[in-house]
Amino acid sequence: MKLTALRSVWETVTLLCFPRRCPLCDRVLGCDAVDGLLCPACAAREKELRHLPPRLPLTEHCFYAAAGAASAYYYEQEIRQAILRCKLHGHLWYLRELTDLATLRMFPAQPAERTGLLPVYLGVPHLRPFDCIVPVPPRLGEERKPRIPEYIARRMGRILDLPVYRALRPVRRMQPQKDLDLAGRLENRKKGYVVCDYPAVVGRRILLVDDVITSGATVSACAQALFEGGAADVFAVSLAVEEERPHILPNNKEIRYEAAGHRH
Ligand SMILES: [Zn+2]
Numbered sequence: 001m002k003l004t005a006l007r008s009v010w011e012t013v014t015l016l017c018f019p020r021r022c023p024l025c026d027r028v029l030g031c032d033a034v035d036g037l038l039c040p041a042c043a044a045r046e047k048e049l050r051h052l053p054p055r056l057p058l059t060e061h062c063f064y065a066a067a068g069a070a071s072a073y074y075y076e077q078e079i080r081q082a083i084l085r086c087k088l089h090g091h092l093w094y095l096r097e098l099t100d101l102a103t104l105r106m107f108p109a110q111p112a113e114r115t116g117l118l119p120v121y122l123g124v125p126h127l128r129p130f131d132c133i134v135p136v137p138p139r140l141g142e143e144r145k146p147r148i149p150e151y152i153a154r155r156m157g158r159i160l161d162l163p164v165y166r167a168l169r170p171v172r173r174m175q176p177q178k179d180l181d182l183a184g185r186l187e188n189r190k191k192g193y194v195v196c197d198y199p200a201v202v203g204r205r206i207l208l209v210d211d212v213i214t215s216g217a218t219v220s221a222c223a224q225a226l227f228e229g230g231a232a233d234v235f236a237v238s239l240a241v242e243e244e245r246p247h248i249l250p251n252n253k254e255i256r257y258e259a260a261g262h263r264h
Pocket residue numbers: 022023024025026027038039040041042
């Protein structure tokens with residue numbers, strides 16, 4: 001039996017034993033799950049939290065080395081809670097549903113036929129924009145913690161049918177970014193990574209994967225190391241991004257009514 005067939009048998013068995021849950025609210029998913037990944041009650045909320053378009057604006061972040069970056073969601077509310085459940089509480093199985101959702105929102109892919117199956121990539125096989133995936137590595141001293149970007153990368157790699165390589169490693173200790181301003185964050189990460197698997201990188205178009213993008217300092221430092229290691233191109237993606245939301249204007253209908261002196 002082929003490995004893929006074995007894997008699908010294994011997934012059916014695990015689905016029966018451990019039913020899938022909505023990553024936003026933790027309810028068990030039924031046959032009415034939206035895209036096979038969300039409970040119907042969370043579908044509208046998921047739509048509100050999407051980063052549209054997924055490509056991140058350069059005015060809000062600093063991607064000094066990566067060709068660009070994209071995120072599926074704003075790092076807010078239910079999405080933030082779901083990611084923190086994985087990071088802080090070790091509930092890593094949410095990453096499967098979150099990664100499937102993010103991949104559907106960022107790439108040409110269609111939802112799986114039913115809950116528990118893999119979304120289907122619709123890209124043209126011989127015109128793929130990337131050759132492989134490289135996850136952002138853990139910081140020095142945190143190698144034993146769950147490697148969230150790597151979990152995401154491996155799941156995304158299965159959907160997009162791309163190999164995943166641990167091609168980067170940090171070269172020094174770096175303090176957490178959260179207490180630093182933009183200049184401090186860029187400086188803290190700069191020259192912080194090197195390539196440790198050159199054959200995986202040289203001449204490759206690389207999809208760099210992280211869980212959350214904030215300033216862009218980490219993915220930029222990783223992209224710089226990949227370019228210095230011989231990569232042909234680097235584009236970064238993440239599940240979510242910390243970013244100011246654009247100001248939401250009242251819809252045109254209301255403006256028109258107010259201008260005409262009508263009120264509901
Ligand atoms: Zn839900």
